[in-house]
Amino acid sequence: MNLDLSNKTAFVCGSTQGIGKAAAIELALLGAKVVLIARNETVLKSTLEEINAINHQKNEYIIADFSEPEQLKLAVEKHISQHGAAHILVNNTGGPPAGKISDAKPQEFLTAFNNHLICNHILAEALLPFMKQEKFGRIINIISTSVKQPLKGLGVSNTIRAAVANWAKTLSFEVAAHGITVNNVLPGATSTARLQGIISNKSLKMNESIDKISQEMLDEIPAGRFAAAEEIAAAVAFLASPAAAYINGINVPVDGGRTTCL
Numbered sequence: 001m002n003l004d005l006s007n008k009t010a011f012v013c014g015s016t017q018g019i020g021k022a023a024a025i026e027l028a029l030l031g032a033k034v035v036l037i038a039r040n041e042t043v044l045k046s047t048l049e050e051i052n053a054i055n056h057q058k059n060e061y062i063i064a065d066f067s068e069p070e071q072l073k074l075a076v077e078k079h080i081s082q083h084g085a086a087h088i089l090v091n092n093t094g095g096p097p098a099g100k101i102s103d104a105k106p107q108e109f110l111t112a113f114n115n116h117l118i119c120n121h122i123l124a125e126a127l128l129p130f131m132k133q134e135k136f137g138r139i140i141n142i143i144s145t146s147v148k149q150p151l152k153g154l155g156v157s158n159t160i161r162a163a164v165a166n167w168a169k170t171l172s173f174e175v176a177a178h179g180i181t182v183n184n185v186l187p188g189a190t191s192t193a194r195l196q197g198i199i200s201n202k203s204l205k206m207n208e209s210i211d212k213i214s215q216e217m218l219d220e221i222p223a224g225r226f227a228a229a230e231e232i233a234a235a236v237a238f239l240a241s242p243a244a245a246y247i248n249g250i251n252v253p254v255d256g257g258r259t260t261c262l
């Protein structure tokens with residue numbers, strides 16, 4: 001099985017912590033050069049040092065805020081003109097705040113649509129010409145199992161994830177002939193800052209202990225535990241590899257068996 005990513009470059013978004021950082025590490029372990037993208041330059045620099053120690057390549061970073069799509073577009077175009085484009089794009093950023101859909105304000109949907117779908121599209125637009133030229137491209141979107149089964153209390157997120165999943169599927173039809181695949185990784189409950197935030201938010205709202213809320217979540221997971229970010233990253237790395245060339249336009253849940261539909 002060919003998992004070799006040497007001579008490949010990967011743009012990995014939201015890569016200073018959690019799932020994105022774990023994906024950047026896995027891709028570097030398979031030999032890819034990595035371009036990290038996030039907002040906090042101090043953390044980008046320290047993450048870059050960790051990645052450099054893994055693959056000993058000229059990895060880079062781009063500072064960008066996904067709530068400013070035009071700024072992201074300019075930053076990415078500038079980077080590509082100076083350092084070149086990439087064969088692999090991992091679309092990922094912080095999730096929308098939790099909350100009931102009946103409480104959500106219209107602006108929250110627009111903000112999440114920009115942060116997720118519009119930024120994914122800007123990045124894909126910027127990289128597709130190079131991917132086509134190289135006859136090798138991988139676009140991997142980190143979304144959520146909510147595209148298969150909406151999760152209670154994540155109203156804005158459920159809505160926007162479905163849009164991203166359909167964007168990805170439609171794009172997969174259009175680029176497949178160029179050796180480019182577009183797939184979605186759907187993490188289940190994964191031990192990251194995002195999960196901690198969701199649990200503590202729920203604990204405050206329901207006036208119940210963190211342990212009780214965590215246990216209720218664990219009770220729904222057949223594996224009986226939360227995922228490690230590395231377990232989500234392993235699926236990302238496989239989909240990015242040459243071995244996954246014929247896997248296109250699918251949703252891959254990595255959720256310990258939590259999703260009850262196929």
Ligand SMILES: NC(=O)c1ccc[n+]([C@@H]2O[C@H](COP(=O)([O-])OP(=O)(O)OC[C@H]3O[C@@H](n4cnc5c(N)ncnc54)[C@H](OP(=O)(O)O)[C@@H]3O)[C@@H](O)[C@H]2O)c1
Pocket residue numbers: 013014015016017018019020021037038039040043064065066067092093094095096115142143144145186187188189190191192193194195
């Ligand atoms: N953890 C879970 O249980 C779980 C389950 C299902 C789906 N997901 C989804 O998977 C994705 C990643 O989750 P995670 O748990 O790894 O999240 P996380 O720990 O909160 O990490 C988010 C990453 O995205 C960056 N980021 C956040 N907002 C950004 C913005 N406006 N512009 C650019 N970068 C931004 C952060 O860096 P900076 O702060 O430096 O920008 C950080 O590197 C999210 O969409 C999340 O909703 C997570």
